[in-house]
Structure formats: structure tokens, C-alpha cells
């Protein structure tokens with residue numbers, strides 16, 4: 001079925017659909033509301049995809065100081081002038097809850113948000129329960145709170161661990177999600193309390209429409225994944241990465257699951273190689289390797305299910321915290337495009353995306369999101385296969401097509417980001433293509449369209465004259481050649497108060513979405529090109 005945004009809206013909200021909502025939405029479609037900034041062709045407005053820009057990682061520094069508000073103001077005003085819809089910012093756990101359990105300090109972030117509001121931009125806030133540092137582009141270091149790291153001194157198994165025993169202090173292992181090891185609280189309770197405190201302390205910014213989106217951090221770099229490819233441990237592109245489930249808590253969970261399945265003798269993999277291996281050099285990932293055996297499949301199912309359960313639990317807490325607020329909830333999924341064209345998809349498997357030719361590893365994530373009314377935010381939108389070296393058997397275009405299609409099949413919204421900073425027309429055109437894979441529709445909404453794109457990231461390099469000139473064209477093309485529109489209703493984003501999560505979806509039902517379905521067709525290039 002080809003989706004129409006009106007259908008999309010009705011489907012998404014079918015359980016609460018009321019005639020008044022329908023009426024207001026219909027009047028939007030008929031173009032009876034007018035834009036504050038002027039413009040526009042109401043039909044073309046239905047093709048508008050908003051653009052956000054990520055703020056620098058250390059905009060609030062590790063000491064909870066907003067160092068250069070004047071400098072940032074100038075930059076934000078430039079973004080505003082370029083027609084950008086809003087900005088995304090990390091709200092670091094390691095800064096806010098630095099001083100001790102539940103001792104939140106929101107003051108500096110309030111000053112930052114006030115500035116964003118004064119500059120007329122909207123805000124996407126990331127609940128960043130991870131460390132900054134150790135991943136591509138991490139130019140500052142912001143650890144998780146010291147009182148949590150201190151617990152790790154006596155119990156290092158609270159951190160993800162690889163087979164050689166290296167700990168990764170970027171994010172707490174999923175193994176402690178439900179263990180009260182943190183001054184009586186579990187990891188999930190910590191995340192939940194943090195989101196509730198954010199909501200209480202930022203309610204005026206939510207009510208005024210400044211904060212429109214909450215990106216719920218679910219792992220390293222804020223993404224729902226295992227830290228399988230840490231540069232801090234010597235991983236280099238395009239290494240296959242390593243499984244990260246050798247802390248004592250996950251190990252015990254695996255042993256219990258194996259015993260329950262009648263295989264008490266099964267252990268975690270010991271033949272999956274190391275970070276910079278290629279698939280064929282390992283027993284696990286080589287052609288007809290362990291990954292295809294009963295034991296290998298059991299492990300991979302268990303490992304990837306851990307992510308689904310982790311995301312499901314935290315999102316339930318997120319909808320409790322933000323219930324009734326006019327915000328969307330989103331999660332990030334990493335774009336692991338290397339080895340996508342190899343049989344075993346090794347790099348995706350070590351990250352926890354159990355994705356093979358005959359098994360979709362992403363649509364189950366999308367299905368899990370349905371009950372939370374959440375958006376799937378996917379990365380590497382800018383990349384083209386032709387830009388990748390053939391050694392990496394990389395296929396970012398097919399990967400993006402698969403993941404976005406999976407989201408649309410599950411009738412959720414999908415958003416996206418670029419993975420690496422790019423300033424060239426080819427990258428922008430690829431992003432625009434992914435935003436509207438079948439182009440614009442002059443008579444109404446496009447067949448397919450993304451909910452929004454966040455550009456990584458604000459920097460002096462982006463604002464440099466020629467780079468910024470082309471970026472402005474990108475924004476205009478994403479807006480389908482329409483002027484900036486302040487009211488999202490006008491481009492078909494009907495923001496309604498967030499509802500609590502729906503009833504639990506049994507895991508078996510979620511896993512039915514592993515059945516591959518052909519992706520939606522994509523045009524070969526965008527019809528709204530930015531020229532170089």
C-alpha cells in the first residue's frame with residue numbers, strides 16, 4: 001500500500017481518532033490555514049520536510065557551563081535566516097546528575113533553551129545517557145556521572161565487556177537494566193527519573209512549543225545498539241567489531257536462557273574474531289560459519305532480543321514521563337553499512353542488528369516502536385554506495401532503503417541524520433532523495449516522505465561562506481521550495497498530546513516482523529536537486 005500522509009496520520013492515531021482532529025487536519029490539507037512567514041502553495045507544503053541541525057557536542061561543557069552564548073546566538077540566527085526549523089542538542093546525564101543520585105542541575109540548559117527560543121528555532125532534546133568520547137567525531141569528553149563510574153570501580157561488570165574482558169564505560173550494560181545496583185535504583189529507574197525531572201524542569205519550554213521532540217538515548221552514541229565498534233579500543237573502519245555481552249550479568253542471563261532452551265552446555269561465542277577482522281577470517285562469520293548453526297542462531301536471537309527489550313522498557317518510561325505533552329518520542333538506530341553486502345552481515349550482527357538476506361533485523365525494532373507511538377531516527381542518509389571502498393562490501397543506499405521501508409511498513413514515522421559531516425551537493429542530494437524517495441507531488445502529499453532530517457552538525461566549517469550557501473539550498477529543497485513554516489500542522493505534522501504506551505506486544509509477535517518484505521521502490525535521483 002502506498003501511504004498518503006492523511007492515511008498515515010489516521011493510522012497512527014486510529015485508536016484515538018476523533019472527528020474534531022479529522023476536521024482540523026482536513027482544513028490543513030485544504031490550505032485554509034496560513035503560514036506566519038508568508039508563502040505558499042498548500043499542496044506543495046504537504047511535501048515539506050523539516051530540517052534540524054545538531055548543536056556542537058560541548059555547547060554546555062563538562063563543568064555545566066554554557067561558555068559562548070554570544071557566539072552561539074550569532075550562529076543560531078544564521079541558521080534561522082537559512083530557514084532551518086530547529087536544532088538538536090545532547091542533554092548529558094554526566095552533566096545534569098553529576099553531583100549525586102537525583103541531584104539534577106538544569107540551570108545551564110535552561111539558559112541554552114531560552115536562547116534557542118529567542119532565536120525562533122524549535123528544539124529536539126536527546127536524553128544522552130551515554131558518554132561523549134570514543135566514537136567518530138567526538139571532539140569532547142563527557143563521561144557518565146562519577147558516582148556511577150565509582151560503582152564501576154568495585155563492580156566493573158556494570159559496563160559492556162568484550163570477550164577479552166575490556167570494559168566499555170560509555171554506557172551501562174543492558175545486563176543491569178533491572179538490577180538495583182545504583183544506590184538502590186536500577187538503570188531503568190535512573191533513566192526514568194531523569195526524564196521525569198527533565199519534563200518537570202522544562203515544562204514551560206514544552207508548553208510553549210519550543211521542545212517538540214525527545215530523542216531517548218538507548219546506548220552508545222545515543223543509539224539502540226551494543227558498543228561493538230569502539231575507536232577507544234582500537235576498532236577501525238571497516239572492522240567487523242565484537243560482541244559485547246561478556247559482563248557477568250549478561251553472561252548469567254545467557255546461560256539461564258540456554259539452559260531453559262535445553263542447552264545448558266552452550267556458551268557465549270568464542271570464535272567471532274576481534275575488532276578489525278574481516279568476516280571470512282572468523283569461524284563465526286565465515287561462509288557457512290557458526291552464525292548459521294542452531295547454537296549460533298540461538299545466540300544471535302538472544303543478543304538482538306536484548307536490544308528490543310531494552311528499548312521497549314525505556315520507551316515505556318519515556319511515554320509515562322512525557323504523557324500529555326505535545327512532543328514526539330524518537331530513538332536512534334545506527335547506520336552500519338559495512339559488510340552489508342556480505343553473507344553474514346558481521347558488523348550489523350555484532351552491533352545487535354540480526355539482519356541477513358532472509359531475516360530482517362530492523363523491522364522488529366520498528367514494530368516494537370509502534371506501541372510507544374515513537375519515531376525511528378536512522379543515520380547514514382548521505383552515503384552512496386559508489387563512495388565506499390569495495391573492501392568493506394558496504395551498501396548504505398540499500399540499508400537506508402530497507403530500514404526506512406521497514407518503518408513505513410509498520411506504519412511508524414521515520415526520521416534521519418547524516419553519519420559524517422559533509423558539505424557537498426552529492427551528499428545533500430542523497431539526503432533529499434531519502435527524504436522523499438519518489439519525489440514531490442505537486443497535487444498533494446508525496447507517496448513517501450520522512451518526518452524530518454537532522455543535519456550533523458553546526459560548526460564554523462558549515463557556516464563558511466560557500467558551504468553555507470549550498471546548505472541553504474539544501475534546506476530550501478527539503479522544504480520543497482517553500483518558505484520556512486512555523487506551524488508544523490501546515491506541513492502535515494499534527495502534533496497531539498503524547499499517549500501512554502499501548503499494550504505490550506508479545507516478543508513472538510514482534511519477531512514475526514523478521515520476515516523480509518521487499519522495500520519500497522526509490523527513484524535513482526531526487527527531483528529537487530541542490531546544484532553544486
Ligand SMILES: OC[C@H]1O[C@H](O[C@H]2[C@H](O)[C@@H](O)[C@@H](O[C@H]3[C@H](O)[C@@H](O)[C@@H](O[C@H]4[C@H](O)[C@@H](O)[C@@H](O[C@H]5[C@H](O)[C@@H](O)[C@@H](O[C@H]6[C@H](O)[C@@H](O)[C@@H](O[C@H]7[C@H](O)[C@@H](O)[C@@H](O)O[C@@H]7CO)O[C@@H]6CO)O[C@@H]5CO)O[C@@H]4CO)O[C@@H]3CO)O[C@@H]2CO)[C@H](O)[C@@H](O)[C@@H]1O
Pocket residue numbers: 054057089090126128130131132133135136137138220221222223236237332333334335336337379380417418419420421456459461
Ligand atoms: O550529538 C548527537 C550525537 O552525535 C554523535 O553521534 C553521532 C555520530 O557522530 C554519527 O556518526 C552517527 O553515528 C553512527 C553512524 O550512523 C554509523 O554509520 C557509524 O558511522 C561510521 C561511518 O558510517 C563509517 O563510514 C565509518 O566512518 C569512517 C569514514 O568512512 C572514514 O572516511 C573516516 O572518516 C573521516 C573523514 O573521512 C574525514 O573527512 C574526517 O572527518 C572530519 C571532518 O573532516 C571534519 O571537518 C570534522 O567535522 O570532523 C570529522 C570527523 O567526524 O575524519 C573522519 C574520521 O576519521 O573514518 C570514519 C571513522 O572510521 O565509521 C563510522 C563509525 O566510526 O557509527 C556512528 C557512531 O555510532 O550518529 C550518531 C548519533 O547521532 C556522538 O557520538 C553522540 O555522543 C551524540 O549523542
